[in-house]
Amino acid sequence: MNLRKTLLASALATLGAAQATAKPVLPAYQTANPWFTEGESSLDAKPVVIGRKVARNVILFVGDGMGVSTVTAARILEGQLRGMNGEENNLSFDLFPYTGLAKTYNVDAQTPDSAGTMTAMMSGVKTDVGVIGVDEDIVRGDCSTVAGNELVTALELAELAGKATGVISTARITHATPAATYAKSADRNWEDDSDMPADARECTDIAAQLIGFESGLEQRFPGARVDGIDVVMGGGRRHFLPRDEAFNQERDPADGPEGDRTDGRDLTAEWQQLYPQGQYVVDQAGFDSIDTSGNGPVLALFNESHMQYEADRSNDILGEPSIAEMTGKALEILDNDRNGYFLVVESGRIDHGHHAGNAAGALTDTIAFAEAVRTAVESVDLEKTLIIVTADHSHVFTIGGYPKRGNPILGKVVSVGSDEPALAADDLPYTTLGYTNGLGFRDLGDETNSDASYATPAFSGRVDLTSVDTQAPGFHQETLVPLGSETHAGEDIAIYGMGPGGHWVAGTNEQSAVFHVMNRAAKLVFRAQKRLDR
Amino acid sequence: MHRFLFLILCSVCSHATYAGCALDRQTLGARYTVVFTDAKGVSQESEVTIWRMKSRVLWEYPLSGIAESWHRNVREQLQLVRYFDQYDRGIEYYPADMPAYDPQSWERLWQLVPAAELESLEAGATHGDKCQLERGYSGTGHGLEVSGAWLGAAGLPSRWKTRATGASSSWQLKELVTDAKAVAQAFDSREHYQLIDYADIGDNESDPLLLKMASLGVVEHKVQAPRVAHGGHNH
Numbered sequence: 001m002n003l004r005k006t007l008l009a010s011a012l013a014t015l016g017a018a019q020a021t022a023k024p025v026l027p028a029y030q031t032a033n034p035w036f037t038e039g040e041s042s043l044d045a046k047p048v049v050i051g052r053k054v055a056r057n058v059i060l061f062v063g064d065g066m067g068v069s070t071v072t073a074a075r076i077l078e079g080q081l082r083g084m085n086g087e088e089n090n091l092s093f094d095l096f097p098y099t100g101l102a103k104t105y106n107v108d109a110q111t112p113d114s115a116g117t118m119t120a121m122m123s124g125v126k127t128d129v130g131v132i133g134v135d136e137d138i139v140r141g142d143c144s145t146v147a148g149n150e151l152v153t154a155l156e157l158a159e160l161a162g163k164a165t166g167v168i169s170t171a172r173i174t175h176a177t178p179a180a181t182y183a184k185s186a187d188r189n190w191e192d193d194s195d196m197p198a199d200a201r202e203c204t205d206i207a208a209q210l211i212g213f214e215s216g217l218e219q220r221f222p223g224a225r226v227d228g229i230d231v232v233m234g235g236g237r238r239h240f241l242p243r244d245e246a247f248n249q250e251r252d253p254a255d256g257p258e259g260d261r262t263d264g265r266d267l268t269a270e271w272q273q274l275y276p277q278g279q280y281v282v283d284q285a286g287f288d289s290i291d292t293s294g295n296g297p298v299l300a301l302f303n304e305s306h307m308q309y310e311a312d313r314s315n316d317i318l319g320e321p322s323i324a325e326m327t328g329k330a331l332e333i334l335d336n337d338r339n340g341y342f343l344v345v346e347s348g349r350i351d352h353g354h355h356a357g358n359a360a361g362a363l364t365d366t367i368a369f370a371e372a373v374r375t376a377v378e379s380v381d382l383e384k385t386l387i388i389v390t391a392d393h394s395h396v397f398t399i400g401g402y403p404k405r406g407n408p409i410l411g412k413v414v415s416v417g418s419d420e421p422a423l424a425a426d427d428l429p430y431t432t433l434g435y436t437n438g439l440g441f442r443d444l445g446d447e448t449n450s451d452a453s454y455a456t457p458a459f460s461g462r463v464d465l466t467s468v469d470t471q472a473p474g475f476h477q478e479t480l481v482p483l484g485s486e487t488h489a490g491e492d493i494a495i496y497g498m499g500p501g502g503h504w505v506a507g508t509n510e511q512s513a514v515f516h517v518m519n520r521a522a523k524l525v526f527r528a529q530k531r532l533d534r
Numbered sequence: 535m536h537r538f539l540f541l542i543l544c545s546v547c548s549h550a551t552y553a554g555c556a557l558d559r560q561t562l563g564a565r566y567t568v569v570f571t572d573a574k575g576v577s578q579e580s581e582v583t584i585w586r587m588k589s590r591v592l593w594e595y596p597l598s599g600i601a602e603s604w605h606r607n608v609r610e611q612l613q614l615v616r617y618f619d620q621y622d623r624g625i626e627y628y629p630a631d632m633p634a635y636d637p638q639s640w641e642r643l644w645q646l647v648p649a650a651e652l653e654s655l656e657a658g659a660t661h662g663d664k665c666q667l668e669r670g671y672s673g674t675g676h677g678l679e680v681s682g683a684w685l686g687a688a689g690l691p692s693r694w695k696t697r698a699t700g701a702s703s704s705w706q707l708k709e710l711v712t713d714a715k716a717v718a719q720a721f722d723s724r725e726h727y728q729l730i731d732y733a734d735i736g737d738n739e740s741d742p743l744l745l746k747m748a749s750l751g752v753v754e755h756k757v758q759a760p761r762v763a764h765g766g767h768n769h
Contacts, residue, residue, distance in 0.1 A: 114737060130738075176737065189738070195728065254589075255607040305628065305731055312630065317609075355736025451631040451733045484745060485736035 056340035065351030067394025074366035085406035118180035123151035124515035158342030161527035171348025172236025237301035284319025294336030361450030396436035438486025444474025458482035555665035563711035573700035
């Protein structure tokens with residue numbers, strides 16, 4: 001008996017030793033990266049919260065381009081739409097208990113882009129402009145430099161840890177911010193195979209990586225027990241379909257092919273073959289019919305390209321859900337997993353409204369984003385869920401002049417004690433909101449699509465706004481520097497935290513610290529490694 | 535009566551024989567030399583080629599290396615792709631990015647002079663026969679003088695001149711391409727270009743080429759469809 005016990009103990013010890021040597025879930029080049037180590041130590045330096053619980057769930061909300069001035073202006077607009085003065089209003093996340101700032105620069109850029117910033121938030125490592133899920137040793141546009149520089153993301157860790165996972169965006173689901181949750185690419189624009197140069201065909205395009213996410217993770221982590229991303233919702237259907245009218249799902253065939261792929265692959269069909277229990281939807285009716293019992297994953301691609309601006313959403317022919325509706329539906333599905341979930345929600349078109357120089361569009365999308373956050377706060381167990389709300393970068397968007405309290409935020413400046421618009425040194429009225437650069441003034445009236453500004457050249461300088469309704473949705477603010485598109489800005493953005501670990505967002509942080517907040521709160525690395533070691 | 539007959543002819547002549555000419559006006563190309571002269575008498579010559587294929591029309595500006603492909607979809611919305619030939623790239627504008635569909639604007643793209651504006655002019659004598667049959671037109675109004683000749687079979691001007699406040703534009707047809715393969719080739723020749731959505735330009739500002747394209751793309755081209763009588767929508 002003793003011999004049998006000894007042999008059994010020896011066998012178990014040998015087995016345990018073999019399992020303990022399973023590959024580290026994070027590669028050494030990621031954990032040794034100076035950005036990564038700085039992020040870890042920055043959290044070590046923050047005050048300790050006694051009795052802090054481990055987060056079972058993590059939700060990361062990203063308002064693309066939602067700088068602090070955007071938050072302030074949206075707050076005021078939302079309040080004014082409710083009949084208030086506006087300034088005293090609070091957006092949903094204004095009420096979060098913890099607030100901090102993030103420095104958004106990329107390794108090679110003072111003013112960053114979405115790809116580098118979201119990679120930082122998802123992996124703990126800052127990287128270059130325009131690359132997805134890879135570190136700064138990458139050469140942008142050079143496929144051969146991807147291998148060996150891939151970073152593991154928080155979503156992948158959650159998947160490896162056995163959690164349910166989801167990613168939602170109002171932009172194309174292959175666009176930079178959502179792509180940085182699941183893909184590795186030397187160029188953010190490689191959304192499908194037709195976007196890639198001939199010498200990059202060894203690399204896999206972003207859409208294909210999304211569909212092959214489960215098998216890709218299993219290849220990188222042999223023995224890993226994963227089941228793929230449970231909820232994917234957004235736009236960008238054209239990157240999943242062949243360039244053939246026969247595969248059109250919304251566009252009339254007479255109007256040409258909907259898809260862009262030139263490799264003949266229908267990734268939506270491949271996904272349905274991989275997940276026979278899955279639900280693939282393309283419109284509001286399909287969204288409304290989704291079974292939320294969690295019996296299979298969901299892939300929802302609501303538009304060929306980006307989803308509609310919130311202000312324009314009612315014009316979509318087949319209908320699109322709002323970001324709040326998508327968030328609510330996703331949470332219903334993900335909450336079925338007893339291991340918890342990891343969800344990323346991006347409002348992708350605040351950024352586009354700003355690029356078009358249309359404050360009304362950008363702020364309307366921001367208000368819709370805040371509504372999505374409210375949906376989450378009201379739906380989840382706040383004792384067990386870390387919710388982070390942040391942006392990836394800001395825009396050159398200002399709130400200026402000395403308008404009186406309650407002055408319409410989209411209107412012209414009317415000074416304290418006055419009822420008439422203030423006049424500038426050129427004897428012309430001016431708006432409270434403005435952009436430093438971009439396409440400049442347009443008066444498109446009731447146009448609700450911010451992008452409907454192609455027709456005229458970039459225009460800098462002043463216009464007589466006396467008879468112009470600057471509060472109309474189609475009004476684009478004046479600018480100083482004429483550019484084909486308004487630009488991002490380089491100042492810090494805000495991070496809002498609620499739930500277990502939310503306090504770690506306080507202070508001024510490198511943006512890459514967001515990963516560590518999520519990791520520490522939910523023990524993502526620990527749990528992923530533990531599951532790999534079994 | 536004359537105008538009524540003209541309209542009837544135009545409504546059926548896309549595939550039928552027009553004055554003994556079996557020309558498919560839905561599938562052709564037209565190469566123009568365009569001369570602009572400003573109020574100071576300074577002239578600038580340019581070239582424009584217009585290709586038509588069913589619901590698509592392609593304007594090529596060879597001297598500036600830019601081409602614009604317009605598509606009118608089944609829902610009567612316009613979609614535009616602006617190509618930059620020097621870079622093999624282009625910017626795509628979805629229908630929602632475009633101004634609301636205006637039939638006259640489409641006609642101006644399709645045939646330079648909308649039918650309503652043509653009808654408002656004084657019709658003159660005809661010359662030539664069959665595919666070369668053309669009718670002269672002239673007129674003044676709202677400070678604009680117009681004179682030219684209209685090729686009925688092709689549904690395009692063979693020559694067209696407008697003058698206003700001392701400035702003028704003059705269009706002269708140099709070549710009419712009726713070979714369907716050549717027309718298809720014109721549309722297909724840029725299929726391999728890498729396109730970007732107009733909405734994505736701002737997210738690619740680190741791409742200097744794209745910044746340049748964006749600036750080029752929004753600069754108004756000097757070569758525009760001629761405006762007649764009550765004006766029109768320039769592109």
